[in-house]
Amino acid sequence: MGLIRILLADDHIVVREGTRRILEREPDLKVVAEAGDGDEAIVLAKRERPDVAVVDISMPRVNGIEATKGIKRVSPETAVLVLTAYDDDQYVFASLEAGAEGYLLKNARGSELIDAVRRVRNGESVLHPDIASIVLRRIRPDGASRAEPSPETPTEREMDVLRLAARGLSNRHIAQELVVSPRTVESHMARIFAKLNVGSRTQAVMVALRRGWLTLNDISEP
Numbered sequence: 001m002g003l004i005r006i007l008l009a010d011d012h013i014v015v016r017e018g019t020r021r022i023l024e025r026e027p028d029l030k031v032v033a034e035a036g037d038g039d040e041a042i043v044l045a046k047r048e049r050p051d052v053a054v055v056d057i058s059m060p061r062v063n064g065i066e067a068t069k070g071i072k073r074v075s076p077e078t079a080v081l082v083l084t085a086y087d088d089d090q091y092v093f094a095s096l097e098a099g100a101e102g103y104l105l106k107n108a109r110g111s112e113l114i115d116a117v118r119r120v121r122n123g124e125s126v127l128h129p130d131i132a133s134i135v136l137r138r139i140r141p142d143g144a145s146r147a148e149p150s151p152e153t154p155t156e157r158e159m160d161v162l163r164l165a166a167r168g169l170s171n172r173h174i175a176q177e178l179v180v181s182p183r184t185v186e187s188h189m190a191r192i193f194a195k196l197n198v199g200s201r202t203q204a205v206m207v208a209l210r211r212g213w214l215t216l217n218d219i220s221e222p
Helices: 013-023 038-048 064-074 089-098 110-121 129-139 156-166 171-178 182-196 201-210
Strands: 004-009 029-035 052-055 079-084 102-105
Touching (some): 004 013, 004 038, 004 110, 013 029, 029 038, 052 110, 079 110, 089 102, 102 110, 156 171, 156 182, 156 201, 182 201
Parallel strands (some): 004 029, 004 052, 052 079, 079 102
16 A cells, blocks of 8 residues: 555644654654644645545634535545544534545544554545444434435445445455455445445445435444
């Protein structure tokens, strides 16, 4: 995979310093830029084109949600990982809708942060079941499983891939589970993204939850 170039965006210098130390203990992770507010994060994302942007929600001038939108606009290939203390419904939902590939709380262990950065860089989603529960309550408040009719419903095999992806499995591990090649999994994911009109696994999971194609049991660890 090579070196993963990272942008940190947090208005607390001590937090950025601590996060940098955690990440740069790993030989494949390199912080290439730091931003103290969302506006600066967008400027730096455009200039540096990082692989991953680790973004806080509460920042001056431009908050993390608007920064996520801006980063995805100026550098679409940059994966955004929200790292925040907020687990409120409104922040979770707005961040994922803005295009964030992952949502991690600041009480996570350093190893979880490192793993999350690598996973979003690989195109995987980082959506903890607790966060998924928040999303599910917001998009289907009564918790009912109501499938919306759609001419773009994924095939049975595509749903198999989506369920495994929702559990956080990489393409390689999905391929092993389904006894197919990683390239076949990539093809299935591309078709899923096209059918759902999304650009990330996290957004695909959100759409599938909204339409009733996935439940919390589907996205929980077996």
